[in-house]
Amino acid sequence: MRGTGKFYRTILKTSLAGLSGLALLAPSAGVAQGDLLIAPTRLVLDGRRGGEVILSNMGSEEETYRVSLELRRMDVNGNLEPVEEAQANASEKAALAMIRYAPRRVTLPPSQPQSIRISARPDADLPDGEYRVHMSFAALPKVRAVTDVPADKSGIAINLIPVYGIVMPIIIRKGELTVTAGIANPRIVHGPKGDEFTVDMTRSGNESIYGDLLVYRQGAKDPAFTARGIGVYPEIGARHATFELTPEQAAAMKGPARIEFREAVENGGALIAAVDGTLG
Secondary structure, three states: OEEOOEEOEEEEEOOOOOOOOOEOOOOOOOEEEOOEEEEOOOEEEOOOOOEEEEEEEOOOOOEEEEEEEEEEEEOOOOOEEEEOHHHOOHHHHHHHHHEEEEOOEEEEOOOOEEEEEEEEOOOOOOOOEEEEEEEEEEEOOOOOOHHHOOEOOOOOEOOOOOOOEEEEEEEEEEOOEEEEEEEEEEEEEEEOOEEEEEEEEEEEEOOOEEEEEEEEEOOOOOOOEEEEEEEEOOOOOEEEEEEEOOHHHHHHHOEEEEEEEEOOHHHOOOEEEEEEEEEO
16 A cells, blocks of 8 residues: 555464464674674564574683573664563563573683573463563673772772673564554754664554665665664554764765665565655
8 A cells, every 4th residue: 555655565474373483583693792692683483493592702701691581662762671570561471471491591611602492382372462572691790809909099999890781582473463564754864963864664563573774866776775673563653763874874865765674685675665755
């Protein structure tokens, strides 16, 4: 359906068994924080087989990591805000209850990988829909003797140790899912740090959307701007996305343009939504 400058695509998925198969929707490369590298960075489970995440210690010393689950909600600007378990809604509580994973604490020598096995066991009477938790990987600080820390003039020794961590979404999809998506109002605006590209993304239904945002100048084969791994989760119906631009990017994007939102290339690259406009 086309109207008011928006292009919409509706997706319908049906599973006769309620849950079937396993899908990994993740970038081919992992993400690193400190000396920790994980891959994939996003896990989608459509069945009972489960999946895994590989942790790798890229540093020169042995490290210990704590693996835990937490809840986060997306706001209209795409931020993922922490949610205390006591404040969780029914869907979030169900997501926490269905996830099983091991191990929960990992000690890795340098250049040593370790897999975290993950599975989901949703109740049979759970409503069809998408459920999500976030898995946290946090480095545990090393214990150092006080004598190893130089004291200041007062004789007090203070040692500040940064704690690194990575958080990734685990999404469980059950039964019949539908989603309708659209994009609108693409603009280049002048922000506090320079030019920015902004666009409104809409979503309705019981499934999230996730993919890459691409901007093409009219008639161009290659995109002038690409933002990968953009999502809109089911708890919001619209997201206002903002991206900082270099002066070169802003210059290349200005004028008649086509903005597309597509599935990630490794997932087929299918068009989800598109809009034509003039950027400037």
